[in-house]
Amino acid sequence: MWEQYDNNKLFYPYTKFKIKTIDAEPIALHWNLGNGKSLNGESVSTIYEEKKTYNVKLLITDVNGCSNTIETEVYNNEGFDILAPNAFTPNNDGNNDTFYPKAIKEFNVPCDITIKDISGKIVFNGTQDNCEWNGTYMNTGSPLPKGVYIYTVTTTDVEGKKHQFAGKVNLLR
Known part of the structure:
Protein backbone atom coordinates (compact mmCIF):
# COMPACT_ATOMS: atom_id res chain seq x y z
CA MET A 1 0.00 0.00 0.00
CA TRP A 2 2.90 2.36 0.68
CA GLU A 3 6.62 2.06 0.48
CA GLN A 4 9.69 3.34 2.19
CA TYR A 5 11.40 4.08 -1.07
CA ASP A 6 14.80 5.03 0.24
CA ASN A 7 15.12 1.91 2.34
CA ASN A 8 18.84 1.67 1.70
CA LYS A 9 20.65 1.44 5.03
CA LEU A 10 23.50 3.48 3.58
CA PHE A 11 21.23 6.51 3.57
CA TYR A 12 19.75 6.15 7.03
CA PRO A 13 18.75 8.23 8.87
CA TYR A 14 17.38 10.13 5.86
CA THR A 15 14.19 8.27 5.05
CA LYS A 16 11.47 9.03 2.53
CA PHE A 17 8.04 7.42 2.40
CA LYS A 18 5.64 7.49 -0.53
CA ILE A 19 2.19 6.06 -1.21
CA LYS A 20 2.52 3.12 -3.61
CA THR A 21 -1.06 2.05 -4.31
CA ILE A 22 -4.39 3.09 -2.84
CA ASP A 23 -7.78 1.48 -3.53
CA ALA A 24 -9.77 4.71 -3.09
CA GLU A 25 -8.89 8.33 -3.77
CA PRO A 26 -7.57 9.71 -0.47
CA ILE A 27 -8.45 13.18 0.69
CA ALA A 28 -6.14 13.09 3.70
CA LEU A 29 -2.85 11.33 4.31
CA HIS A 30 -1.46 11.84 7.81
CA TRP A 31 1.91 10.35 8.76
CA ASN A 32 3.16 9.82 12.31
CA LEU A 33 6.84 9.14 11.66
CA GLY A 34 7.65 7.78 15.12
CA ASN A 35 10.26 10.41 15.91
CA GLY A 36 7.90 13.10 17.19
CA LYS A 37 7.25 14.37 13.68
CA SER A 38 3.85 14.27 11.95
CA LEU A 39 3.34 15.29 8.32
CA ASN A 40 0.58 15.31 5.73
CA GLY A 41 0.94 14.37 2.08
CA GLU A 42 1.60 11.60 -0.38
CA SER A 43 5.39 11.78 -0.07
CA VAL A 44 7.19 12.76 3.14
CA SER A 45 10.72 12.54 4.49
CA THR A 46 12.33 12.62 7.90
CA ILE A 47 15.58 12.10 9.72
CA TYR A 48 16.03 9.33 12.27
CA GLU A 49 18.94 10.39 14.46
CA GLU A 50 19.09 7.69 17.12
CA LYS A 51 20.03 4.07 16.65
CA LYS A 52 16.70 2.44 17.48
CA THR A 53 13.39 1.17 16.09
CA TYR A 54 10.77 3.74 15.07
CA ASN A 55 7.04 2.97 14.64
CA VAL A 56 5.66 4.68 11.54
CA LYS A 57 1.88 5.06 11.08
CA LEU A 58 -0.11 6.32 8.11
CA LEU A 59 -3.76 7.38 8.52
CA ILE A 60 -5.61 7.46 5.19
CA THR A 61 -9.04 9.07 4.88
CA ASP A 62 -10.99 8.78 1.62
CA VAL A 63 -13.70 10.99 0.07
CA ASN A 64 -16.43 8.99 1.87
CA GLY A 65 -14.87 9.69 5.26
CA CYS A 66 -13.62 6.13 5.69
CA SER A 67 -10.28 5.86 7.44
CA ASN A 68 -7.64 3.19 7.67
CA THR A 69 -4.37 3.10 9.54
CA ILE A 70 -1.35 1.10 8.46
CA GLU A 71 1.94 0.90 10.27
CA THR A 72 5.45 -0.45 10.01
CA GLU A 73 8.72 -0.32 11.88
CA VAL A 74 11.88 1.38 10.70
CA TYR A 75 15.12 0.33 12.33
CA ASN A 76 17.97 2.81 12.17
CA ASN A 77 21.19 0.99 12.93
CA GLU A 78 23.52 3.56 11.38
CA GLY A 79 22.88 6.80 13.27
CA PHE A 80 23.18 10.24 11.73
CA ASP A 81 25.79 10.07 8.93
CA ILE A 82 26.63 12.29 5.95
CA LEU A 83 28.30 9.47 3.99
CA ALA A 84 31.49 11.29 3.11
CA PRO A 85 34.03 9.25 1.13
CA ASN A 86 37.60 9.02 2.43
Whole structure:
Protein backbone atom coordinates (compact mmCIF):
# COMPACT_ATOMS: atom_id res chain seq x y z
CA MET A 1 0.00 0.00 0.00
CA TRP A 2 2.90 2.36 0.68
CA GLU A 3 6.62 2.06 0.48
CA GLN A 4 9.69 3.34 2.19
CA TYR A 5 11.40 4.08 -1.07
CA ASP A 6 14.80 5.03 0.24
CA ASN A 7 15.12 1.91 2.34
CA ASN A 8 18.84 1.67 1.70
CA LYS A 9 20.65 1.44 5.03
CA LEU A 10 23.50 3.48 3.58
CA PHE A 11 21.23 6.51 3.57
CA TYR A 12 19.75 6.15 7.03
CA PRO A 13 18.75 8.23 8.87
CA TYR A 14 17.38 10.13 5.86
CA THR A 15 14.19 8.27 5.05
CA LYS A 16 11.47 9.03 2.53
CA PHE A 17 8.04 7.42 2.40
CA LYS A 18 5.64 7.49 -0.53
CA ILE A 19 2.19 6.06 -1.21
CA LYS A 20 2.52 3.12 -3.61
CA THR A 21 -1.06 2.05 -4.31
CA ILE A 22 -4.39 3.09 -2.84
CA ASP A 23 -7.78 1.48 -3.53
CA ALA A 24 -9.77 4.71 -3.09
CA GLU A 25 -8.89 8.33 -3.77
CA PRO A 26 -7.57 9.71 -0.47
CA ILE A 27 -8.45 13.18 0.69
CA ALA A 28 -6.14 13.09 3.70
CA LEU A 29 -2.85 11.33 4.31
CA HIS A 30 -1.46 11.84 7.81
CA TRP A 31 1.91 10.35 8.76
CA ASN A 32 3.16 9.82 12.31
CA LEU A 33 6.84 9.14 11.66
CA GLY A 34 7.65 7.78 15.12
CA ASN A 35 10.26 10.41 15.91
CA GLY A 36 7.90 13.10 17.19
CA LYS A 37 7.25 14.37 13.68
CA SER A 38 3.85 14.27 11.95
CA LEU A 39 3.34 15.29 8.32
CA ASN A 40 0.58 15.31 5.73
CA GLY A 41 0.94 14.37 2.08
CA GLU A 42 1.60 11.60 -0.38
CA SER A 43 5.39 11.78 -0.07
CA VAL A 44 7.19 12.76 3.14
CA SER A 45 10.72 12.54 4.49
CA THR A 46 12.33 12.62 7.90
CA ILE A 47 15.58 12.10 9.72
CA TYR A 48 16.03 9.33 12.27
CA GLU A 49 18.94 10.39 14.46
CA GLU A 50 19.09 7.69 17.12
CA LYS A 51 20.03 4.07 16.65
CA LYS A 52 16.70 2.44 17.48
CA THR A 53 13.39 1.17 16.09
CA TYR A 54 10.77 3.74 15.07
CA ASN A 55 7.04 2.97 14.64
CA VAL A 56 5.66 4.68 11.54
CA LYS A 57 1.88 5.06 11.08
CA LEU A 58 -0.11 6.32 8.11
CA LEU A 59 -3.76 7.38 8.52
CA ILE A 60 -5.61 7.46 5.19
CA THR A 61 -9.04 9.07 4.88
CA ASP A 62 -10.99 8.78 1.62
CA VAL A 63 -13.70 10.99 0.07
CA ASN A 64 -16.43 8.99 1.87
CA GLY A 65 -14.87 9.69 5.26
CA CYS A 66 -13.62 6.13 5.69
CA SER A 67 -10.28 5.86 7.44
CA ASN A 68 -7.64 3.19 7.67
CA THR A 69 -4.37 3.10 9.54
CA ILE A 70 -1.35 1.10 8.46
CA GLU A 71 1.94 0.90 10.27
CA THR A 72 5.45 -0.45 10.01
CA GLU A 73 8.72 -0.32 11.88
CA VAL A 74 11.88 1.38 10.70
CA TYR A 75 15.12 0.33 12.33
CA ASN A 76 17.97 2.81 12.17
CA ASN A 77 21.19 0.99 12.93
CA GLU A 78 23.52 3.56 11.38
CA GLY A 79 22.88 6.80 13.27
CA PHE A 80 23.18 10.24 11.73
CA ASP A 81 25.79 10.07 8.93
CA ILE A 82 26.63 12.29 5.95
CA LEU A 83 28.30 9.47 3.99
CA ALA A 84 31.49 11.29 3.11
CA PRO A 85 34.03 9.25 1.13
CA ASN A 86 37.60 9.02 2.43
CA ALA A 87 39.24 9.55 -0.98
CA PHE A 88 38.58 10.90 -4.47
CA THR A 89 40.46 11.12 -7.78
CA PRO A 90 39.83 14.35 -9.71
CA ASN A 91 41.17 13.05 -13.03
CA ASN A 92 38.04 13.60 -15.17
CA ASP A 93 37.46 9.89 -15.80
CA GLY A 94 33.85 10.14 -14.57
CA ASN A 95 34.53 8.13 -11.39
CA ASN A 96 34.99 9.85 -8.02
CA ASP A 97 36.06 13.11 -9.67
CA THR A 98 34.66 15.25 -6.86
CA PHE A 99 34.40 15.03 -3.09
CA TYR A 100 30.98 15.53 -1.56
CA PRO A 101 28.97 13.98 1.26
CA LYS A 102 26.60 11.66 -0.60
CA ALA A 103 23.69 11.92 1.87
CA ILE A 104 23.83 15.73 1.73
CA LYS A 105 23.43 15.78 -2.04
CA GLU A 106 20.95 12.90 -2.29
CA PHE A 107 18.57 14.30 0.30
CA ASN A 108 19.12 18.04 -0.26
CA VAL A 109 20.17 18.57 3.35
CA PRO A 110 21.00 22.22 4.02
CA CYS A 111 24.70 22.44 4.80
CA ASP A 112 27.91 24.41 4.82
CA ILE A 113 31.17 22.65 3.95
CA THR A 114 34.73 23.83 4.52
CA ILE A 115 37.84 22.00 3.36
CA LYS A 116 41.31 22.86 4.66
CA ASP A 117 44.77 21.65 3.84
CA ILE A 118 46.94 20.12 6.56
CA SER A 119 48.31 23.55 7.53
CA GLY A 120 44.75 24.81 8.18
CA LYS A 121 44.42 26.98 5.07
CA ILE A 122 40.88 26.99 3.65
CA VAL A 123 40.93 25.58 0.10
CA PHE A 124 37.16 25.25 -0.45
CA ASN A 125 33.91 26.60 0.98
CA GLY A 126 30.55 25.35 -0.23
CA THR A 127 26.87 25.12 0.52
CA GLN A 128 24.12 22.64 -0.31
CA ASP A 129 23.85 24.06 -3.83
CA ASN A 130 27.62 23.85 -4.31
CA CYS A 131 28.91 21.11 -2.02
CA GLU A 132 31.16 19.31 -4.51
CA TRP A 133 34.89 19.97 -4.33
CA ASN A 134 36.85 19.21 -7.50
CA GLY A 135 40.31 19.18 -5.92
CA THR A 136 41.24 22.69 -7.02
CA TYR A 137 41.67 25.83 -4.96
CA MET A 138 38.13 27.17 -4.35
CA ASN A 139 37.00 25.12 -7.40
CA THR A 140 38.74 27.64 -9.70
CA GLY A 141 40.81 25.21 -11.72
CA SER A 142 44.14 25.64 -9.86
CA PRO A 143 44.94 22.00 -8.94
CA LEU A 144 45.93 21.32 -5.36
CA PRO A 145 48.58 18.72 -4.54
CA LYS A 146 47.66 15.17 -3.65
CA GLY A 147 47.41 14.54 0.05
CA VAL A 148 45.13 14.60 3.07
CA TYR A 149 42.60 17.39 3.52
CA ILE A 150 40.29 18.09 6.45
CA TYR A 151 36.57 18.69 5.92
CA THR A 152 33.97 20.18 8.24
CA VAL A 153 30.29 19.92 7.35
CA THR A 154 27.53 21.66 9.28
CA THR A 155 24.02 20.46 8.46
CA THR A 156 20.60 21.65 9.48
CA ASP A 157 17.98 18.92 9.76
CA VAL A 158 14.27 19.24 8.96
CA GLU A 159 13.61 20.34 12.52
CA GLY A 160 16.20 23.15 12.40
CA LYS A 161 18.75 21.33 14.57
CA LYS A 162 22.42 21.77 13.59
CA HIS A 163 24.87 18.86 13.33
CA GLN A 164 28.60 19.12 12.71
CA PHE A 165 30.77 16.46 11.10
CA ALA A 166 34.50 16.47 10.47
CA GLY A 167 36.88 14.08 8.84
CA LYS A 168 39.74 13.54 6.45
CA VAL A 169 39.68 12.98 2.72
CA ASN A 170 42.57 11.86 0.53
CA LEU A 171 42.98 13.72 -2.74
CA LEU A 172 44.61 11.19 -5.09
CA ARG A 173 46.18 12.13 -8.41
